[in-house]
Amino acid sequence: MQETKAFNEKRAEIYWWLSSLFAKELTEENLQQYHSAQIRSFLSGLGENAELKPAVERVVDALNRLIDREDSQLELAADFCDLFLKSDRDSALPYASLYIGKNGLLNDTPAKELEALMNKHGVSVEHGLNEPVDHIAIVLDFLGHLVIRSNELEQQRHLEDALIQQEQFIQAHLLSWLPPFVAKCQKLDQFGFYAAIASLTEAFLKLDSHYLIGDE
Known part of the structure; x- marks a missing residue:
């Protein structure tokens, strides 16, 4: 159980990052930190996993090209603006509502579902982040919260139930729409960091x- 909780801390840190x-x-x-030995070591550690290695190598390649x-x-700030802050036609806007259903930003179901979950867990959106709750940054932040909050549980079966709920959250609120969002990022981000x-x-x-489902 303690091993799981220690791993949960690492999972939460990655989601918050x-x-x-x-x-x-x-x-x-921030950029100076990304060129530091500490961050490069962190990325190297992630890249040791075969499933993460291709994406990590692309991140490292983009960071190396940033030096020059x-x-x-x-x-890079302009890349962020162009990719995430313009219109749906010209950007890969990072909102679940755009990729679930057919009504685009008029689809408020993902945001309402997430808001209800956040209220249930007593979580509010970070002050200063003026975005709907179905923004990917908010969803990932909340997931990190769910992970670390599960470490407060003292019984093994309760912790196992929490892990199942986290997997269900990932499927319902992230992997349900991330593939088309990621595909749009690949199409529009010419430099390639984001x-x-x-x-x-x-x-x-x-x-x-x-x-989380034991399929390691």
Whole structure:
């Protein structure tokens, strides 16, 4: 049980890390950290898993190319804006509602379902992130919360039930729409950093889902 809880801490950290990348542009300080030995070691560790390796290699390649990219922070911020903040036609907007059903942003069902779940768990959207709750950054952040909250459980069967609920959440609220979102990122992100992050997010969610149902 303690081994599972220790692993949960790592899972939550990864979800919160991925969430932060979709929440806002990287600062100059952020970029310097991504070139540090600590972050590169973290990425190397993720890449040791065969299912994550291709996406991790793409992330590392983009980071390496950033070193030689003129005005790299400004250019990467422009990539973020172009990819996530324009119109649905020109961007890969990161909202579940756009990829589930046929009504696009008029489809408020995903947001309502997520809002009900967040209220049930006493979670509110991070102050300053003025986005609907079906934004990928908010969904990933909430998933990290569910993971770490399960570590408060003291009985094995309750923890196992929580893991099952996390897998159901991943399927219903992320993998149900991530593939077309990720495909759109690949099409529109010419430099490739955020396309690689999107691919890594999908790959990690699939890997985590297999782990949660015991299909390792």
